[in-house]
Amino acid sequence: MRNIMTNDHKNWFHQRYCAVVLLLLVSFSVSGCSLYVMAGKMFFGDPLITCEFTKQTKIDLIEDQKKVLVVCSTPESIRSDYPSLNYDLLEQVTYRLRRENIKVMDTGEVATWLDDNGGVWNDVDELAENFDVDYIIHVDIDEFDYREPNSPNLLRGKAFGHISAYEVNTVDEIKRALEIFDVEYTSEFPSHMPVSIEQESATVFRKKYLDRIADQIGRFFYNYHAGDPI
Structure with a gap:
């Protein structure tokens, strides 16, 4: 039996994803620029x-x-x-x-x-x-x-x-x-x-x-x- 994702489910996952991203951004701003640097290196390498x-x-x-x-x-x-x-x-x-x-x-x-x-x-x-x-x-x-x-x-x-x-x-x-x-x-x-x-x-x-x-x-x-x- 196939699992079918409804629009409500999609919206729920989208909201959770946005909340996680927002939480990470808030954490970065509170913890200082070093976390921004670490995150940048993680995704883009050492500039x-x-x-x-x-x-x-x-x-x-x-x-x-x-x-x-x-x-x-x-x-x-x-x-x-x-x-x-x-x-x-x-x-x-x-x-x-x-x-x-x-x-x-x-x-x-x-x-x-x-x-x-x-x-x-x-x-x-x-x-x-x-x-x-x-x-x-x-x-x-x-x-x-x-x-x-x-x-x-x-x-x-x-x-x-x-x-x-x-x-x-x-x-x-x-x-x-x-x-x-x-x-x-x-x-x-x-x-x-x-x-x-x-x-x-x-x-x-x-x-x-x-x-x-x-x-x-x-x-x-x-x-x-x-x-x-x-």
Whole structure:
């Protein structure tokens, strides 16, 4: 004997279905946005975030397979305290871009050229002339420290600067670099409270903080999933 669903039964199931959906929505709104994120991942997967460079320029460094040069600079006041900071950032940012299949100039070549020129450069066009690349990324850190002011036993990373990118073109047989991207970069970690040196040594914390800075800078130039750790 066949079961025949009447219109009344259909209406009853429809009402129950709507009630369940409404209950879930209310639960999400009460419990916070994390449940929305979990639900979104469940049905649609971890969303891919378009990087800021591509948003502003419509250029995808991975798909377009453009070659990139990365340079880092800091003022003398920072270099005196952290003489290896420029090279450490250069190496770590380059590693992250290369990991995402962006073609990046070898850090050894960049470091050698900088050493031969006194460790500094004054004009981005000079870089364009001396390196065969399509884009130049300039990481300019104006402020950097990982020690809490007036608290020698506490650690908290702070950094501020600008991240710029230039497109290299040849004009009248001379290479020129035109700025196409510029964003302000600011960082504080951890934001809630500093770390005691009894919990973590200054050397370990500094390495961890530099890795974090490199991750944040890298994400300006390649897409990433919303749930990726940083």
